[in-house]
Amino acid sequence: MTDLPGIVITGASGRMGRMLCATVAASDKARLAGAIERKGHAWIGRDLGEALGGAPNGVIVTDDPLDAFAKAQAVIDFTAPAATIEFAKIAAQARCVHVIGTTGFETADLDALAPAARHAVQIRAGNMSLGVNLLTQLAKKVAQALDADWDIEVIEAHHNKKVDAPSGTALMLGRAAAEGRGFVLEDNMESGRHGITGARTPGAIGFSAIRGGDIVGEHDVLFATAGERIVLRHIATDRAIFARGALKAALWGQDKKPGQYDMIDVLGL
Numbered sequence: 001m002t003d004l005p006g007i008v009i010t011g012a013s014g015r016m017g018r019m020l021c022a023t024v025a026a027s028d029k030a031r032l033a034g035a036i037e038r039k040g041h042a043w044i045g046r047d048l049g050e051a052l053g054g055a056p057n058g059v060i061v062t063d064d065p066l067d068a069f070a071k072a073q074a075v076i077d078f079t080a081p082a083a084t085i086e087f088a089k090i091a092a093q094a095r096c097v098h099v100i101g102t103t104g105f106e107t108a109d110l111d112a113l114a115p116a117a118r119h120a121v122q123i124r125a126g127n128m129s130l131g132v133n134l135l136t137q138l139a140k141k142v143a144q145a146l147d148a149d150w151d152i153e154v155i156e157a158h159h160n161k162k163v164d165a166p167s168g169t170a171l172m173l174g175r176a177a178a179e180g181r182g183f184v185l186e187d188n189m190e191s192g193r194h195g196i197t198g199a200r201t202p203g204a205i206g207f208s209a210i211r212g213g214d215i216v217g218e219h220d221v222l223f224a225t226a227g228e229r230i231v232l233r234h235i236a237t238d239r240a241i242f243a244r245g246a247l248k249a250a251l252w253g254q255d256k257k258p259g260q261y262d263m264i265d266v267l268g269l
C-alpha cells in the first residue's frame with residue numbers, strides 16, 4: 001500500500017473501463033484501488049489483471065461499490081446514465097471524487113446527479129480530452145464572431161456499438177456555439193432530419209450522427225454561409241486520450257470543495 005490516491009474504475013470490462021484500468025495501473029501518481037462490475041458479471045471475484053488478460057495485480061473485481069469507494073479517494077466512471085446516478089450517491093457517501101465520463105444523460109438524470117455534489121467533488125464532461133475541450137472554446141469564439149447568417153452544424157462519427165446520439169462531445173460543442181450566439185442550445189437545435197423537413201430553421205444548431213466500424217470519435221463544427229465554409233475538427237484515434245484526461249481530473253479533484261466541475265475547470269482553459 002502506498003500514499004498515492006486510490007482510484008476505483010466502474011464498468012472495468014467496458015471499452016473505456018479497460019483503458020482506464022491500464023492508464024491508472026501505469027501511472028506513478030495514483031494506484032488502482034478497485035474495479036466494479038454489475039452483479040452476476042463473469043469477472044466478479046476474479047483478479048482484475050488476469051481478467052484483462054495479463055499478470056495478476058491483486059485487485060479483485062467486485063459488485064460492492066460502497067465497500068470499494070470507501071477504501072479509495074476517487075472513482076472514474078464511464079458506464080451508463082442509470083448506473084452513474086447510483087454511483088454518484090455512493091461516491092457522496094464515501095466522500096470520493098467522482099469523475100463522470102458517461103454520456104447520454106436526459107435533463108432528469110442531470111437533476112438526479114446534482115444532490116450528490118453537495119457532499120463530494122463531481123467532475124463531468126462528455127469528452128475528457130484536451131483537444132475537444134480546447135475546441136469548445138474555439139467553437140464559442142467563432143460562433144460569437146460570425147453573423148447569424150452563418151449556419152452551424154455539428155457532425156459526429158463513432159463506432160457501431162455507441163448507444164447515444166448526439167454524442168456527449170457533439171452536445172458540448174453545440175452548447176459552446178450556442179453560448180457564443182447568446183442562446184441556450186435546447187431552445188434552438190435540430191437533429192435527426194428525415195423526410196420533408198422544410199427549410200433549415202434560421203439560427204438553429206444542427207446535429208448529424210454517423211455510426212460505423214471502430215471509429216473512436218470524430219467531430220466537426222461546420223460554419224456555413226453563402227460562398228464559404230469553416231470547419232473546426234477533432235479526430236480521436238486512441239481512447240487513451242479520454243483515460244488520461246479522466247485520471248488528471250481525479251487527481252485535480254483531490255483538494256477541491258464538494259461541487260460540480262467540468263474539464264474546463266480541470267484544464268484551466
Ligand SMILES: NC(=O)C1=CN([C@@H]2O[C@H](COP(=O)(O)OP(=O)(O)OC[C@H]3O[C@@H](n4cnc5c(N)ncnc54)[C@H](OP(=O)(O)O)[C@@H]3O)[C@@H](O)[C@H]2O)C=CC1
Nearest residue numbers: 011014015016037038078079083101102103126127128242
Ligand atoms: N467523456 C469521455 O471522454 C468519454 C465518454 N465515453 C462514454 O463512456 C460510456 C461508456 O463507453 P464504453 O466504454 O464505450 O461502453 P461499454 O459498453 O464498452 O462499457 C460500459 C461498461 O459499463 C458497465 N456498466 C453498465 N451499467 C453498469 C452497472 N450498473 N454497474 C456496473 N457496471 C455497469 C458495462 O457492463 P455491462 O456490459 O455488464 O453492461 C460495461 O462494462 C458511454 O456513455 C460513452 O459515451 C466514452 C469515451 C470517452
Ligand SMILES: O=C(O)C1=N[C@H](C(=O)O)C[C@H](O)C1
Nearest residue numbers: 103126127162167168169217
Ligand atoms: O461512446 C464513445 O465511444 C465516446 N463517447 C463520448 C461522446 O459521447 O462524445 C466521447 C468520445 O467521442 C467517445
